[in-house]
Amino acid sequence: xxxxxxxxxxxxxxxxxxxxxxxxxxxxxxxxxxxxxxxxxxxxxxxxxxxxxxxxxxxxxxxxxxxxxxxxxxxxxxxxxxxxxxxxxxxxxxxxxxxxxxxxxxx
Amino acid sequence: xxxxxxxxxxxxxxxxxxxxxxxxxxxxxxxxxxxxxxxxxxxxxxxxxxxxxxxxxxxxxxxxxxxxxxxxxxxxxxxxxxxxxxxxxxxxxxxxxxxxxxxxxxxxxxxxxxxx
Numbered sequence: 001x002x003x004x005x006x007x008x009x010x011x012x013x014x015x016x017x018x019x020x021x022x023x024x025x026x027x028x029x030x031x032x033x034x035x036x037x038x039x040x041x042x043x044x045x046x047x048x049x050x051x052x053x054x055x056x057x058x059x060x061x062x063x064x065x066x067x068x069x070x071x072x073x074x075x076x077x078x079x080x081x082x083x084x085x086x087x088x089x090x091x092x093x094x095x096x097x098x099x100x101x102x103x104x105x106x107x
Numbered sequence: 108x109x110x111x112x113x114x115x116x117x118x119x120x121x122x123x124x125x126x127x128x129x130x131x132x133x134x135x136x137x138x139x140x141x142x143x144x145x146x147x148x149x150x151x152x153x154x155x156x157x158x159x160x161x162x163x164x165x166x167x168x169x170x171x172x173x174x175x176x177x178x179x180x181x182x183x184x185x186x187x188x189x190x191x192x193x194x195x196x197x198x199x200x201x202x203x204x205x206x207x208x209x210x211x212x213x214x215x216x217x218x219x220x221x222x223x
Binding site for chain 1: 140142147155198214217
């Protein structure tokens, strides 16, 4: 079974808007990572948040982690058309991914 | 470009044929992973090497699949007697030596396999 489950499965917004994606996981983690995948291509690491951190920022990205609820969220602010991609959360050393959130940013 | 590279990028084969994929990790990375991804799904872990030792294999890795990393550098993934269900994107990733067991993994562009 998959460790991470992203929600929503698909999200469509206008350029400039913020996008929020959520991830729930099942077992205890040391850290949680978010990756982006453009259509048919490899994954790009976005951000890693450790289990003792509650929030982390990187540019237009903001990640939160709530270990009591076994959940994380990824916020992309001021979205751009180039942000259109699938976003996955993953945990563990042998990364376990969910099905991802397909984000579409319309120009 | 010193990222993870994979070859070939695309492979079309007939059912029953054998195929082999290659992955070249980032040069100083001693850990190497293989994943498989089908359409609309997230990647699924297949196997993991630390240097030349294959330390873990997923139950997804049937007897028809074999992976090697003979000198602790590049790795190959071979699928024997391919089946249509093997059609997927095969992703390779690497990560540097570290005290943390769950460091960032750097992915290659993948090899897309189509079995006719």
